[in-house]
Amino acid sequence: MIEEIKEAVLLLNKIDEYIETLPTLMSNNDQAISDLYHYIENNTLNSKSSYRMIKELKERLKERRKLKNQQAIMNVYNNQKQKLVELNNRKMLVGNLCKEEKKLEAPYKNRIYEESELKEKLEG
Numbered sequence: 509m510i511e512e513i514k515e516a517v518l519l520l521n522k523i524d525e526y527i528e529t530l531p532t533l534m535s536n537n538d539q540a541i542s543d544l545y546h547y548i549e550n551n552t553l554n555s556k557s558s559y560r561m562i563k564e565l566k567e568r569l570k571e572r573r574k575l576k577n578q579q580a581i582m583n584v585y586n587n588q589k590q591k592l593v594e595l596n597n598r599k600m601l602v603g604n605l606c607k608e609e610k611k612l613e614a615p616y617k618n619r620i621y622e623e624s625e626l627k628e629k630l631e632g
Contacts, residue, residue, distance in 0.1 A: 585605060
């Protein structure tokens with residue numbers, strides 16, 4: 509039984525340590541995205557270099573989305589981790605985490621551009 513408790517404590521510590529690193533990870537990624545935006549803005553790019561920059565930007569944006577989703581889930585966890593104390597409350601915590609995860613999986617809806625406008629820009 510002591511080993512299981514130690515494992516649970518280690519896992520909780522690991523989660524808390526990851527939560528503490530999220531802001532730094534997000535900041536570093538956002539700075540990299542900003543670097544790419546500024547490079548694109550300030551330099552002339554041919555087709556090949558444009559493709560490479562967009563590919564890199566896409567990877568950074570995908571990483572940003574992943575980090576933001578993790579942050580949203582960790583916020584729910586942080587706000588409700590006192591529920592870990594009681595058995596019945598643990599189910600509610602897991603339910604709330606699953607609810608947040610499902611919300612984050614919803615497809616993105618454009619704010620300004622219609623989908624047809626973006627496709628038109630791609631086709632030239």
